[in-house]
Amino acid sequence: MNKPNFLDDLQAKIQHAIDNSPVKDVEKNVKAMLNQGFSRLDLVTREEFDIHVQVLAKTRSKLEELEARVAELEEQLKKNAPQ
Structure with missing residues (x-):
């Protein structure tokens, strides 16, 4: 064969x-x-997970911006506060 x-x-x-x-x-x-x-x-599906990761990254970025702004405003208040 x-x-x-x-x-x-x-x-x-x-x-x-x-x-x-x-x-x-x-x-x-x-x-x-x-x-x-x-x-x-x-x-959850991978697509849903990826969407949530993007939302959380955007939220974290916004939170960091707001924290910096609050720190800036607090510093201004300290400078302008009567002693």
């Missing part, structure tokens, strides 16, 4: 056995169980 034909035949037989085995059903069942389990958890 020719080696390439033998390997092709062997591969075809293995693929046929896999296609007709319960492996595909098990895979589908496992995926369904995982999806069901994940749906019960309080998870």
